[in-house]
Amino acid sequence: MSEYKDRLRSVLDDVERIIEYEHDMVKPFLGDLFNLLFWKDYRAGYVDIDTRYELIGLIDCYTKRKSGDDEWYVFDDLDHVYSVINKVRSMIGIKEDLPK
Numbered sequence: 001m002s003e004y005k006d007r008l009r010s011v012l013d014d015v016e017r018i019i020e021y022e023h024d025m026v027k028p029f030l031g032d033l034f035n036l037l038f039w040k041d042y043r044a045g046y047v048d049i050d051t052r053y054e055l056i057g058l059i060d061c062y063t064k065r066k067s068g069d070d071e072w073y074v075f076d077d078l079d080h081v082y083s084v085i086n087k088v089r090s091m092i093g094i095k096e097d098l099p100k
Contacts, residue, residue: 004099015062039052051087
């Protein structure tokens with residue numbers, strides 16, 4: 001499980017670096033990424049289109065916080081994030097519980 005947590009942390013760190021640039025292409029980039037990850041072809045996918053947009057929408061839940069000189073990003077509604085991620089994991093056949 002530690003290897004999984006390390007890989008997940010690495011992915012989240014990469015996403016955080018992308019978001020820190022606050023670039024206009026973040027959502028289109030994530031859309032293309034999720035399309036590659038979860039779509040078999042242009043007609044049929046592992047997850048439906050609504051779920052892909054739910055995944056992309058999670059970027060709006062990841063907001064910048066500031067306290068003094070410190071700045072960081074955090075998910076506002078972690079329960080919502082976990083519900084979307086668990087839904088996708090179930091759709092693509094991952095049976096293990098999501099680490100919290």
